Amino acid sequence: MKICVLVKEVPDAAVEKRIDPSTGRLDRSGERNLNPYDTHAIEAAMQIREGGSDVEEIVAVTMGPESAVRALHKAVSLGADRSVHLSDDSLAGSDVAATGYALAKTLQRESPDLVLLGQQSDDGECYTIGAVVADHLQMPSLTQVIKLDVEDGAKLRCERQAEYGYDTVSVEMPAVISVGDAINEPRYPSLKAIMGAKKKPLDAVAAGDVGIESDHVGEAGSQVQCGDFKPPPEKAGGEIIEDEDTDETVEKIVAWLDERKLL
Amino acid sequence: MAVATDLIAKTDEQKAITEMVRQFADEKILPNAEHYDHEDEFPAPIVEQMKDLGLFGVTIPEEYGGMGLDLTTYAMIVEELSRGWISISGIVNTHFIGSYLLMKFGTEEQKQKYLARMATGEIRAAFSLSEPECGSDVQAIKTTARKLDGAYEINGQKMWVTNGLLSSLVFVLVKTDPSAEPKYKGMTCFIAEKEPGVSENSGEYAGFTVPPKIKKLGYKGVESTELVFDGYRCPAENILGGEEAGLGQGFVQMMDALEVGRVNVAARGVGIAQRALELALRYSQERKAFGKEIAQHQAIQFKLADMATQVEAARLLTLRAARLKDAGERSDLEAGMAKLFASEAGRFCVEESLRIHGGYGYSKEYEVERLYRDAPLLLIGEGTSEIQRMVIGRKLLQRHKI
Ligand SMILES: Cc1cc2nc3c(=O)[nH]c(=O)nc-3n(C[C@H](O)[C@H](O)[C@H](O)COP(=O)(O)OP(=O)(O)OC[C@H]3O[C@@H](n4cnc5c(N)ncnc54)[C@H](O)[C@@H]3O)c2cc1C
Numbered sequence: 180m181k182i183c184v185l186v187k188e189v190p191d192a193a194v195e196k197r198i199d200p201s202t203g204r205l206d207r208s209g210e211r212n213l214n215p216y217d218t219h220a221i222e223a224a225m226q227i228r229e230g231g232s233d234v235e236e237i238v239a240v241t242m243g244p245e246s247a248v249r250a251l252h253k254a255v256s257l258g259a260d261r262s263v264h265l266s267d268d269s270l271a272g273s274d275v276a277a278t279g280y281a282l283a284k285t286l287q288r289e290s291p292d293l294v295l296l297g298q299q300s301d302d303g304e305c306y307t308i309g310a311v312v313a314d315h316l317q318m319p320s321l322t323q324v325i326k327l328d329v330e331d332g333a334k335l336r337c338e339r340q341a342e343y344g345y346d347t348v349s350v351e352m353p354a355v356i357s358v359g360d361a362i363n364e365p366r367y368p369s370l371k372a373i374m375g376a377k378k379k380p381l382d383a384v385a386a387g388d389v390g391i392e393s394d395h396v397g398e399a400g401s402q403v404q405c406g407d408f409k410p411p412p413e414k415a416g417g418e419i420i421e422d423e424d425t426d427e428t429v430e431k432i433v434a435w436l437d438e439r440k441l442l
Numbered sequence: 443m444a445v446a447t448d449l450i451a452k453t454d455e456q457k458a459i460t461e462m463v464r465q466f467a468d469e470k471i472l473p474n475a476e477h478y479d480h481e482d483e484f485p486a487p488i489v490e491q492m493k494d495l496g497l498f499g500v501t502i503p504e505e506y507g508g509m510g511l512d513l514t515t516y517a518m519i520v521e522e523l524s525r526g527w528i529s530i531s532g533i534v535n536t537h538f539i540g541s542y543l544l545m546k547f548g549t550e551e552q553k554q555k556y557l558a559r560m561a562t563g564e565i566r567a568a569f570s571l572s573e574p575e576c577g578s579d580v581q582a583i584k585t586t587a588r589k590l591d592g593a594y595e596i597n598g599q600k601m602w603v604t605n606g607l608l609s610s611l612v613f614v615l616v617k618t619d620p621s622a623e624p625k626y627k628g629m630t631c632f633i634a635e636k637e638p639g640v641s642e643n644s645g646e647y648a649g650f651t652v653p654p655k656i657k658k659l660g661y662k663g664v665e666s667t668e669l670v671f672d673g674y675r676c677p678a679e680n681i682l683g684g685e686e687a688g689l690g691q692g693f694v695q696m697m698d699a700l701e702v703g704r705v706n707v708a709a710r711g712v713g714i715a716q717r718a719l720e721l722a723l724r725y726s727q728e729r730k731a732f733g734k735e736i737a738q739h740q741a742i743q744f745k746l747a748d749m750a751t752q753v754e755a756a757r758l759l760t761l762r763a764a765r766l767k768d769a770g771e772r773s774d775l776e777a778g779m780a781k782l783f784a785s786e787a788g789r790f791c792v793e794e795s796l797r798i799h800g801g802y803g804y805s806k807e808y809e810v811e812r813l814y815r816d817a818p819l820l821l822i823g824e825g826t827s828e829i830q831r832m833v834i835g836r837k838l839l840q841r842h843k844i
Contacts, residue, residue, distance in 0.1 A: 212461075253458065367466055370496035370509045373458045 180332065180352075182224045183238045183289050184259060185282060185296035185308065186217040188250035192301060203408045205302055213250040216297025218257060218365040219358050223327055224295055225258040226363060232329045236260050238289055242270060242281055252376040256368035261379050263289070267386040272398030275303070279311025281396050284389045286316060293335070294355040298323060309357035320355045321348060325362045449761045456515050463522035466495070471526030472809075475663075478529070479812050482662040484608065489533060492563065497523075497534060499561030502541050506557035513702060514764040517709040521757070524713025528816050529663040531710050533566075536605050538706060539699050540567025540613050543631065547683040547695050552633065556611060565610035565638070570669060571696060572602045578829050580693065581625045585616045585671060587632060594618070594678060596632065596649075596671040604823075606667030607652050610638045613682065614669070615692045622690070631682040631692035634674065649674035660815030701774055702767065703824045704781035708760040711784030711820050714813055715756060718788075718795035719749045721810050726798050742798060749791045756784035775837040782830035785820035792817040 190196070191210035199206035221239070228234035239254035239262040241247050251262040265285045273281060286294060294316070299306045306322070313320030326338035330349070339346045340359050350356075368376075386393060394400050418435070422428045436442050452460065470488055478485045492498065500516045502508025516538065523531040541560050544553055559565045576582040585598025596616055603612065612634045622628025636647045643650040649672045655665040681688040682695055723746060726737035736742045759780040766773035792813040796803035803810045821827050 249454065252454065256458065367462050367491075367495055368458070369494060370459060370462075370500065370511070373462065374455055374509060374511075376458070377454075 180227075180232060180234050180292045180329075181236045181238070181289065182227065182234055182293045182295060183240050183286055183291040184217065184220045184224050184254065185294065185312070186221070186239050186241050186250055186254045187214045187300050188212070188241065188243050188247040189214045189300055189302040196302070198408045198410050203405055207302060211246060211249070213253040214297055214300045214302075216299055216301065216360060217254070218297075219360050219362050220295040220297050221254055221257045221259060222363045222365040223358050224293075225366070227293075227327070227329055230329070232332065238263060238291070240282065240285055240289070241265065242273075242278060242285065244271075248381070251381060253368070255379040255381075256372040256376040257365065258372075259379075261381065263382045263384060265384050265386070265389065267391075269386050269393050269397050270391075272401060273396045274401035274403035275305050275307050276311055276403075277396045277401045279308050280315055281386070281389075281391050282308070283312045283315030284391045285384065286312065288384075288389050290353075292352045294318070294353070296355070296357045298357050298359050306357075309355050313355035316353070316355065318353050318355050319350045320357075321350060322357045323359045324356050325359045327356065327358070327362065449758050449765065452518070456518055459515060460518045460522055462495070463497075463519050464525070466491075467522055467526030467530075471523070471530055475527040475529075475812065476809070478663040479527070479660075480806075482657075484665065485530065485533075485663050488530060489563070492530075492534070496561075498537055498563030498566070499541075501538060501545070502557050502561040503545065506553060506561055508541075508557070508561035512764075512768040513705060514761060514768050517705055517760055517764045520706055520709035521713040521716070521760075524710040525717045526713075527663075527812075528710050528714055528819065529661055531706075531713070532604055532661060532664040535703075535706055535710075536569050536609070537563075537567045539569045539703050540611060542702050543569070543613050543682055543695060543699050544633075546698065547631075547688065547691070549684045549687075551679070552682070552684075556633070560611075566605060566608060567611040567613060568603050568605040568609040569613040569696075569699070570600045570603045570606075571615050572600065574599055574601045574668070577602070578826060580615070580696070581629075583615060583617060583629070585614070586620060587616045587618050587630065587676065589678070590675075592678065593675045594632065594681075596634070596674045596676055598671050600669040600671075602656070602666055603669050604664060604666050606669055607641065607655065607665045608638050609636075611635055612669065613696075615696050618689060618692075626693035627690050629692040630689050631695050632676045633680045633682055634671075634676055635680070643674075647674070659818065660812065661819045700824055701777050704777040704830075705760060705763050705767065705773075707820055707824045708756065708763065708777070708780035708784035711781075711786075711788035711817075712753065712757045712760055714788040714817050714820070715749070715753045715784070715791035718791040718810060718813050718817075719746070719753050721808075721813075722746060722749060722791075722795040722798045725795075725802075729800070736798070745794045745798060749794050752787040752790055756780070756787040759783050775834060775841065778825075778830045778833045778837065781824065782827055782834065785817075786827060788817045788820050 188211050190207050191212045194209040197206050224237045237259045239251055239259040242265040255262055296309050310320050321337050323340045324337045325340050328336045330336050335350050337348050420428055420431050499508030500511050504510040520531050571580050573583050587594040587596045614632050614634050617628055618630040619628030636643050636650050641652045651670040653668045655667050678685040726742050727735050729736045763773050763776035763780040766776055795810045796814050799810050802808050
C-alpha cells in the first residue's frame with residue numbers, strides 16, 4: 180500500500196492572524212511551520228504501517244512556495260519516507276478549488292492507495308481540500324475521521340466525528356481521508372530523524388511536470404472573488420453580574436440566556 | 443575567526459531541534475514538573491521519552507551512536523529543557539560532562555565500551571569532584587586511590603553527586619599521589635562503575651555505597667547524593683585515558699570538562715530566566731491593581747524591561763562561548779562570563795517574577811515559586827559566582843599582561 184499525505188506550510192500558530200490591508204487577504208508573513216493538523220495525518224500513516232499493514236511508502240506532498248521545503252523536512256522527520264514539492268509561479272493565488280485540482284494532478288502521478296490529510300489548515304481553515312481532491316481523483320472521501328483501521332488490506336473502517344456522536348463507515352481504497360486531531364497524538368521527531376530529514380528524497384515538480392493546465396490554476400483559474408475582508412470586530416467586554424443575592428443572580432442569568440434564545 | 447557574526451542565527455536543523463524540544467517541554471515537562479517537584483520524585487517517564495528522542499547522545503559522535511552535534515546546538519537544547527524544569531537538564535548535564543571527558547581523553551577501548559550505551563541513555567553518567575569539606579577548592583580533596591594487586595583501591599567520601607544513585611558510571615577525581623607538588627599533579631580521574639539504583643553495591647563493585655539522597659531547597663526530582671568509597675576496587679584500565687597517559691592528569695581533565703560544563707550551566711540560566719520572564723509577562727497583563735493591569739504601571743514595566751534585557755544578554759554570552767568552543771577558539775574566559783552572568787540573570791529574573799506575582803508568587807499554586815527555589819543552584823554548581831569572578835579576573839590579567 181502506498182500512502183500520500185497532503186501537508187501545508189502555514190504561519191506559525193504563535194503568529195497572530197490578520198488581514199493584510201493592502202491586499203485584503205490573509206497576511207501569511209512571519210515564522211512558518213508545518214500545519215499542525217497535518218502532523219495527525221502523518222502520524223495516522225505511521226500507525227497504519229506500525230500496526231502491521233504492508234505500507235511500502237509514505238509520501239508527503241505539498242503545493243507551496245520555496246519556503247514550503249521546511250514543512251516537507253518536518254513531515255519526513257515525523258516519518259514520511261520522501262516528499263514531493265509542487266511549486267510554480269503560475270500556482271500563486273489559487274483558491275481552494277484550484278489548489279485541490281493541482282494537488283490531485285500531483286497525486287495522480289503517485290497513484291496512492293490512500294490519501295490522508297489534516298482536517299483543516301491553520302491559516303485558511305477551509306476544511307474542504309480533501310473533498311475537492313477526492314472529486315478530481317474520483318475516490319471516496321471522508322472527513323473528521325478519528326479512528327482508522329485497514330481491513331483485508333483493501334478496505335478502511337473509519338469512525339468519523341459527527342455532530343451528534345460517531346459514524347462508522349467502511350470505504351474501499353483508494354480513498355481520501357481527512358483526519359480530526361482527536362485521532363492520535365503525533366510523535367516528536369527524534370534528533371536522528373531531524374538530522375536525517377534533508378537526506379530523504381525530495382522531488383520538486385512544476386505545474387507542467389504533472390499535467391496541470393495553467394488556466395485552471397492561479398488567480399486567473401480561480402473562481403473565488405476576494406471582496407472586502409476585514410478583521411472580525413473585537414469581542415465586547417462581556418457582562419459581569421455581581422452575586423449579591425443568589426436568587427436574583429440566577430434570575431438575571433436565566434433572563435440573559437433567554438433573551439438570546441439559548442435556553 | 444570562523445564564528446558567525448549573527449549569534450542567534452540558527453541552522454534549519456537547529457531550528458527544528460529547538461522547536462521539537464520546546465514542544466516537548468511545553469507538553470511533557472511543564473505540566474508535570476509541579477508533581478515531581480512536590481514529591482521529589484525522579485521523572486522516569488519523561489526521561490524514557492528523552493532517550494527515544496536521542497537527547498542523551500547529542501554531542502556523542504555518530505560513530506558511537508550519538509548525533510555528533512556541536513556545543514552550540516547542545517546549549518540550545520539545554521536552554522529549552524531548562525525552560526521546562528532545570529532538574530530535567532540536570533539529568534542530562536553530568537552525563538554530557540562524562541561523555542565529553544570520554545570523547546576528549548578516553549582511550550579507544552573506553553570509548554567503545556561506554557559511549558554507545560551512553561548515547562542511547564541505557565547507562566547514564568555522573569561526575570564527582572566535591573567532598574564534604576571542599577567544593578571550590580578542588581585541590582583540597584582527600585579521597586585516595588592506591589594501587590594494590592593490579593587494581594586501584596579507592597577510599598574516601600564524595601559529596602553533592604548529581605545523578606549519584608541512578609547513574610552507572612561516576613567520573614570521580616581522587617588523589618593517586620598524596621605527596622605530589624603541586625597537588626593537582628597527583629590527581630587522577632577514574633571511571634567508577636556501579637549498579638544503577640543500588641545503594642550498597644556488592645560483588646565486583648563492593649565498597650561503593652550511595653547514601654540516601656540529600657534533601658534540597660529546590661532542584662528536586664534529580665537526586666544529589668554522597669558517595670562512600672570503602673575499599674572499592676577500580677581496575678587500572680578504568681583510569682580516564684588509560685593508566686599510562688591518564689595517571690596524574692585528572693585535575694587538568696576535569697577543569698577542561700568544567701569549561702564546557704559552564705556553558706551548559708549558562709544555558710540553564712538562560713532557560714530559567716526566560717521562563718520567569720514569560721510568567722511575568724503573562725501575569726502582569728492579567729492582574730489588575732489601582733484600576734489597570736499591573737503591566738501598565740511603569741514600575742512593573744521597568745522590571746519586565748530589565749528581565750528581558752538580562753535574558754537576551756545571557757543568551758548572547760552563552761551562544762558566543764559555545765560558538766567559540768565549537769570553532770576551536772579559546773573560550774575559558776567567555777565560558778566563565780557566560781556562566782556568571784546567566785546564572786545571576788536566572789536568579790534576578792525569578793526574583794523579579796516572584797515580586798510581580800505578589801503574594802501568589804509565594805504560593806505553591808504558581809510555577810514561579812518552584813523557579814525561585816530552583817534558580818540558586820545555578821549560582822553554586824560548576825563553580826560559584828565568586829569563583830567565576832576569580833577565574834575571569836585571573837584570565838583577564840593573563841591575556842592582558844603588561
Ligand atoms: C544541588 C547541587 C548539585 C551539585 N552537583 C555536583 C556534582 O554533580 N558534582 C560535583 O562534583 N559537585 C556538585 N555540586 C557541588 C558544587 O560544585 C559545590 O557546592 C560548589 O563548587 C561550591 O563548593 P562548596 O559547596 O564546598 O562551597 P565552598 O567552596 O565551601 O564555598 C563557600 C563560599 O565561599 C566562597 N569561596 C570559596 N573560595 C573562595 C575564594 N577563594 N574567594 C572568595 N570566595 C570563595 C564560595 O564562593 C562560597 O560562597 C553540587 C552542588 C549542589 C548544591
